[in-house]
Amino acid sequence: MSTAPVSVQPINFGVLVFPAFQALDVFGPLDALNMLSLSFPLNLSIIASTLSAVSTRPTSATMNPHNSNFSESIMPTHTFDNPPADLEVLIVPGGLGTRAPNLDPTIDFVRRTYPQLKYLITVCTGAGIAARAGVLDGRRATTNKRAWTATTALGPNVNWVTHARWVHDGNIWTSSGVSAGIDTTLAFVEEIYGSEAATNIANGMEYERHTDPSWDPFADLYNL
Amino acid sequence: MSTAPVSVQPINFGVLVFPAFQALDVFGPLDALNMLSLSFPLNLSIIASTLSAVSTRPTSATMNPHNSNFSESIMPTHTFDNPPADLEVLIVPGGLGTRAPNLDPTIDFVRRTYPQLKYLITVCTGAGIAARAGVLDGRRATTNKRAWTATTALGPNVNWVTHARWVHDGNIWTSSGVSAGIDTTLAFVEEIYGSEAATNIANGMEYERHTDPSWDPFADLYNL
Numbered sequence: 430m431s432t433a434p435v436s437v438q439p440i441n442f443g444v445l446v447f448p449a450f451q452a453l454d455v456f457g458p459l460d461a462l463n464m465l466s467l468s469f470p471l472n473l474s475i476i477a478s479t480l481s482a483v484s485t486r487p488t489s490a491t492m493n494p495h496n497s498n499f500s501e502s503i504m505p506t507h508t509f510d511n512p513p514a515d516l517e518v519l520i521v522p523g524g525l526g527t528r529a530p531n532l533d534p535t536i537d538f539v540r541r542t543y544p545q546l547k548y549l550i551t552v553c554t555g556a557g558i559a560a561r562a563g564v565l566d567g568r569r570a571t572t573n574k575r576a577w578t579a580t581t582a583l584g585p586n587v588n589w590v591t592h593a594r595w596v597h598d599g600n601i602w603t604s605s606g607v608s609a610g611i612d613t614t615l616a617f618v619e620e621i622y623g624s625e626a627a628t629n630i631a632n633g634m635e636y637e638r639h640t641d642p643s644w645d646p647f648a649d650l651y652n653l
Numbered sequence: 654m655s656t657a658p659v660s661v662q663p664i665n666f667g668v669l670v671f672p673a674f675q676a677l678d679v680f681g682p683l684d685a686l687n688m689l690s691l692s693f694p695l696n697l698s699i700i701a702s703t704l705s706a707v708s709t710r711p712t713s714a715t716m717n718p719h720n721s722n723f724s725e726s727i728m729p730t731h732t733f734d735n736p737p738a739d740l741e742v743l744i745v746p747g748g749l750g751t752r753a754p755n756l757d758p759t760i761d762f763v764r765r766t767y768p769q770l771k772y773l774i775t776v777c778t779g780a781g782i783a784a785r786a787g788v789l790d791g792r793r794a795t796t797n798k799r800a801w802t803a804t805t806a807l808g809p810n811v812n813w814v815t816h817a818r819w820v821h822d823g824n825i826w827t828s829s830g831v832s833a834g835i836d837t838t839l840a841f842v843e844e845i846y847g848s849e850a851a852t853n854i855a856n857g858m859e860y861e862r863h864t865d866p867s868w869d870p871f872a873d874l875y876n877l
């Protein structure tokens with residue numbers, strides 16, 4: 430697999446966040462990209478509906494049956510109404526919050542931003558957001574395997590792939606659930622910034638990568 | 654491996670953060686524990702020197718040679734001077750910030766908090782903080798393999814274990830670098846909350862666990 434020309438190596442990354450996002454969907458990919466930013470000049474924007482802190486806390490009591498007070502909050506740098514002008518890569522995480530009722534501004538942001546992007550990366554049920562934005566129509570894609578039925582129903586015109594750690598179709602990379610975002614990001618880094626960059630990051634993270642996009646014991650586990 | 658009696662299953666977790674912490678050191682373990690908190694009543698405190706947002710951004714220009722603007726900020730809930738009174742488990746991450754000069758308040762917090770804890774978990778070069786706090790003296794422990802020489806020098810009275818995904822000695826769990834924190838946390842969950850809880854979390858994360866604490870190709874990679 431050859432490395433992309435430097436001219437198409439993106440600089441400006443963004444990740445969108447919403448209440449009850451899944452922490453590792455965001456911070457698995459970003460940890461890898463934080464490391465990449467020590468070898469390439471990169472910028473990151475964190476984009477949400479407002480500039481207030483955004484929490485992983487479940488948004489409904491039924492999602493948090495033991496009433497745990499166990500969450501983390503991240504600070505946005507930009508809003509959906511005032512996003513960075515020059516976004517090239519957008520990362521869309523998943524999480525319990527993708528089942529919340531008020532996700533329209535998030536979906537609208539993906540719909541109107543996608544045409545300017547060089548690359549879109551979804552993690553886990555973030556594929557459901559991209560599907561609702563219409564940007565996966567006619568494409569191959571994957572998503573979280575435990576949430577498969579509910580998420581794939583959001584994209585009736587998407588060619589959903591059951592057995593996939595990730596799927597790369599055109600300029601869109603869709604990841605399976607949660608930790609798969611790390612493998613997906615490393616595959617993205619390998620293709621765009623080169624295999625040495627990806628290997629260095631994986632070794633620095635002490636992470637045993639899955640490099641086969643069709644590796645997926647979880648599709649079988651969840652009877653897909 | 655038997656599950657701990659319910660009486661010793663902790664409820665009150667804390668994680669300390671400092672400038673230039675490694676994102677996945679924090680959010681790998683916390684993602685697993687966020688999921689655990691949906692099955693057990695748990696509380697989380699995020700503890701730092703002040704209540705201001707704490708960033709992953711490298712603290713010196715030499716650590717960020719391309720002057721990337723690529724970082725994430727987390728909001729603390731407590732400070733070292735006003736910590737939660739009832740902390741039972743403390744998680745200590747690593748990262749470039751463990752090489753910063755002004756880490757004394759962080760180290761002091763670990764030193765004075767350890768005696769009240771049920772369990773201490775360090776991730777990556779967080780073991781260097783625990784070593785400097787003196788709480789690893791006379792114990793077996795491990796740390797990041799790429800940063801091995803510099804980190805182990807901080808604990809001359811620690812029995813450092815080169816080939817280890819994690820080490821469990823007494824009530825302290827020390828993890829190898831970055832992603833190893835996920836395996837360490839799942840091993841901790843298995844011992845304290847039961848194997849069903851750990852397996853459910855790993856499957857929900859679509860994460861292929863390493864369950865052998867001596868699995869460590871990175872020790873060989875870095876010639877240890």
